[in-house]
Amino acid sequence: MPDAVGRGRAPEVSVLLLEDSEIDAELLAAHLEKAGIEFTLLRATNRREFVHALEEERCDIILADYSLPDFDGLSALNIARALQPDIPFIFVSGVVGEEFATNALKRGATDYVLKRNLTRLATAVERALEQAHEREERRRAEEALSRSQMRARLAIEGARLGLWDLDPRNGRLECDARTRDFLGLPADAEITYKRFLRLVHPDDRATLEAEIAGAIAGGDEQDRALVTEFRTGPEAAVERWLALRAQALFTDETCTRFVGVLRDITEERRARQELKGFAEKLEQEVAERTAERDRIWRLSRDLFAVATFDGRLRRVNPAWESVLGYDAGALVDSDFHLLIHKEDLAEVEGVIRTLASGQVAPRFEDRLRHADGSWRWISWTAVPEGDAFYAVGRDITEEKAAAEALAERNEQLAAQMAERERVEKELRQMQRLEAVGQLTSGVAHDFNNLLTVILGNIRFIERTLQREGLDGGVVDRLGHMRNAAERGAKLTGQMLAFSRRQKLEPKPVDLNDTVESMRELLQSTLGGTVRLETVLKTDLWSALVDPTQIELIILNLAINARDAMEVGGSLTVETANVMIKGEPGRPEEPGPGEYVMLAVSDTGHGMSEEVLAKAFEPFFTTKAVGRGSGLGLAQVYGFAKQSGGGVAIRTREGEGTTVSVYLPRAAEAPARLPARREVEAPAAPAGATVLLVDDDSAVREVTASLLREFGYGVIEAGSGNAALDALRGAARIDLLLADYAMPGMNGVETVREAQRLRPGLPSLFITGFADLAALREVGEERIIQKPFRDDELGRKVAAILGGERGANVVSLRR
Ligand SMILES: Nc1ncnc2c1ncn2[C@@H]1O[C@H](COP(=O)(O)OP(=O)(O)OP(=O)(O)O)[C@@H](O)[C@H]1O
Ligand SMILES: [Mg+2]
Incomplete structure (x- = not known):
């Protein structure tokens, strides 16, 4: 359809003219031109052309003659009505009677104009176009209205809204089926405002009534709109939450309508309530968690810290105060490296590098300086998070000290055990040496006696041979024997020395x-x-x-x-x-x-x-x-x-x-003595007699022979008792020479008894196995150690008997 012809804009009008007469067609055009109508003219002279034009061409208005050679004007009108019913159709005819005109208009023609009165044509065309234009406008408006109504219906339907229309003047309430359904009423139930209010929940009724009354009362534009929620009450068949959104409409300051929509928000409210409950619970949980975390942060005895990788403490918990003695606030922003023992720094830095690379660090320990200057051992766990790390540390100073003390104690115990082992070993060694010592001294004792006999006899023979003037091989052999025996004596001496019995x-x-x-x-x-x-x-x-x-x-x-x-x-x-x-x-x-x-x-x-x-x-x-x-x-x-x-x-x-x-160390200084000399055996005082007691007859015999050689008289006794008997009997005895170790009465006992019989009797002991405790009191000069040298025997006996005469005869012993 061509653009609507607007007045003033005078667009070109496309005119379809059905006219077989050339002259009439020109005349018609001239009239239109004269009237200032801009137009294009499309002319059809027969039925075929007319239909074709209607079907194929654009046209705004049809002007048609009534009588045509092949068909008449009424047929043309019918065709136009069928094909283009909205295009105005005007008859332009020569003869038109009253009846025809009425009939034509009845059948749908827009107007008619007589050919003899063409001056009216332009007006008729313009009016027809205007009417067509208005019709078109109306149609469009209606279409738009119906579209918007449809949309509103769809919206209302889609949103499942119920309609509400109250006339406050008479309390009449118009509702649709859904509103009735909301209120629990049958679809066809009659309803008034009063009845509606009864269906509202008693708790919400007064509020809702007041709100509606407020909107109806007017006031400013805002007050006239109402958005509210309420519940239907026990009187309604069902209880549900409804939302009312309504507007009061006024005519001359009087509210004539209060219209709006109702929406069932029961589910929504339940969901909202649930959501609210959920949100509240969540909020509470979050609050609880936060409180718990804060409590842990505040009350924990472990050290918590948030720190940056470059060593700054961002946050620390109050435990830093109790464990390390610092004001926690003062630590914030400080460099934690300053607290670390310098021996632990390298390890800590390694851990921080690990953390900075995004890895969890293994548990580690370091020492931190306490505010009082002491060191505390802390065991740490740390995890990285963004540009910082979180660390938890436990004070293990006491544990460490305990472990160290334990280790020390263990060491002490080990040392004690080692010491005990050593002492035991020493004891065993000593016991062994002791046992060997006893054995050795026993052997040495017996050997001494034997050697005393051997040596004594050898010397005796040597002297005899010397006296007889015999020399040569025998003397040499005797010399070898003496050397061997002397060597044996030396060995027994050493054995006695070992057993500490010398x-x-x-x-x-x-x-x-x-x-x-x-x-x-x-x-x-x-x-x-x-x-x-x-x-x-x-x-x-x-x-x-x-x-x-x-x-x-x-x-x-x-x-x-x-x-x-x-x-x-x-x-x-x-x-x-x-x-x-x-x-x-x-x-x-x-x-x-x-x-x-x-x-x-x-x-x-x-x-x-x-x-x-x-x-x-x-x-x-x-x-x-x-x-x-x-x-x-x-x-x-x-x-x-x-x-x-x-x-x-x-x-x-x-x-x-x-x-x-x-x-x-000796208490006194040594006496400066000349080299040791030994007095040679002096001659025996004339007639002096020695009482010799020895249980070993061989030893006794050799000793007696020696004494006799020296010129002493000798009385021999084989035991202490025999000696005492001799003392009781014999007339002259000048000296008692007693072996120490004898069965029955020993040397000391014999001497003691003898002195009882003859007070002041001098005595000498011979011993090879000196019981030093028993002879402790006896001076060196009164002891002759076996195997003795001849000169020692002679010298000591002579010294006791007061023979000082030989004192000028000296010889160097070495
Ligand atoms: N100065 C030394 N250097 C190396 N080994 C030594 C030394 N002194 C002693 N010994 C060792 O200790 C052993 C025992 O010594 P000891 O003096 O008791 O006996 P000996 O020398 O073997 O014999 P003896 O001293 O009775 O003639 C010796 O055999 C030798 O193995
Ligand atoms: Mg040696």
Whole structure:
């Protein structure tokens, strides 16, 4: 359809003209032109052209003649009505009667104009076009209205709204079926405003009535609209929540309608309520969680911290105050590195690097400085989150201390156990040495007796042969026998020394002097390949020691050293003052006290562990048969112990050995005596008689022979009792010479009894196995140790009997 012809705009009008007369057509056009109508003219002269134009061309108006050669105007009208009913149709005819005109208009023509009165044509055309235009407008408006009504209906339907229309003037309420349904009424029920109010829930009724009354009362535009919610009450068949949205409409300040819609919001409200409940619960839960977390944060004894990777503390909990003594607030923003012990820094930095790379760090420990300057051990767990990390730390200082204390205690226990083991070992070693000592001394005792007999007889024979002037092979053989027996005597002496059963005569001695005086002897003993050095302490304390024995000891050690240095080396004899404080580590070592130490060091092959463990045992030797008897160190040991000191060996295989002998410090200085001399046996006082008691007849016999040689008269007794009998009987007895160890009455007892019988009777003891406790009181001069040398016997007997005559005959013993 072409654009509507608007007045004033004067668009071109497309005119379809059905006219067979050329002249009439021109005339018609002229009239239209004259009237100022712009138009295009489409002319049809017969039915075919007319139909074609209607079907194919655009046209705004039809002008038609009534009488045409092939068909008439009424047929044309019918065709137009059928094909284009909205296009105005005007008859332009020559002869039109009243009846025709009425008929034409009845059949749908818009107008008619007489050809003889064409001046009316333009007006008729314009009016027809205008009417068509209006019709078109109306149709469009109606269409739009119906569309919008449809939309509203759809909307109302879609939104499931109920309609509500109240006339407040008479209380009439018009509702649709849905509103009735909402109110629990049948679809066709009559309803008034009053009845409606009864259906509202009593709790909401007054409020709703007041609200509606307010809207109806007017006021400003806002008051006239109402949006509210209410419940239907028990009077309605169902209880539900409804929302009313309505508007009061006014005519001349009087409310004539109050219209709106109702919506069932029961479900919505339930859902909303549920949602609200849910939201409230959630809120409460969140609040509770937050409170819990805050409580943990505040009350925990563990350290909580949020910190950045560059070392800043962002947040810390109050535990930092209780555990580390800092004001938690002051720590915020501080650098936590400053709190860490510098020995732990590297590890902590490693952990922070791990965290910064987004990984969870393994549990770690470090020390943090307490505000009071002490250190606390903290065990940490940390996780990274964004640009920071979260750390939880526990104070494990006490646990650590406990663990350390436990470890220490364990160590102590282990040390105690080791100490006990050592003491037990020492005890075992001592018991062994003790047992061996007893065995040794028993053997030594018996051997002494035998050797006394052998040596005594050898000397006796030697002297006899000398006297007879016999010489040669026999004397030599006797010499060998004597040497062998003397060597045996030396061994028994060493055995006795080991079992600490030798008679010692301790005196204050300057060991420096002793060493000096032995220098020559030592050098000759060592031979040319070994260099001898001495390191002698000036102001050396004097030692309380048997001077003869210490010389033997030094010699012994020097020989061991020489044997260890077969290819040469050096031997050092050293003296020193030593204060020992601790308990001895080995049985041979000295206990706490002041000692004069004498050490002999060599650069020899040293000792292995096994050799060292047994070195002091008697008869232990690594030397070839005939080269060592294994008694040297045993003697050193026994001597040192018996003297009240001890001995220690420091040795390393392949490097050398030092044997240090510790001797007790003497209270007094040594007396400066000339070299020891020995008085040769003086002649016996004339007629002097000795009573000799010895249970061993061989020993007794050889002793008696010697005494007789010296010129004494001798009475022999085999036991203490026999001796006492002799004392009771015999006339002259000047001296009682008693063996100490005898079955029945021993030497001391015999002497005691004898002195009861003959008060003031001088006595001498012979002993090979001196019970030192029993003879402690007896002076050295009254003891003769077996196997004795002839001259010793003669000298001591003569000395007791007052024979000083030989005092000018002296001989150097060495
Ligand atoms: N200075 C030393 N260097 C290396 N080993 C030594 C030394 N002194 C002693 N020994 C070792 O200790 C062992 C025992 O020594 P000890 O003096 O008791 O006996 P011995 O020397 O073998 O024999 P004896 O001394 O009775 O002639 C020796 O056989 C030797 O193995
Ligand atoms: Mg030796």
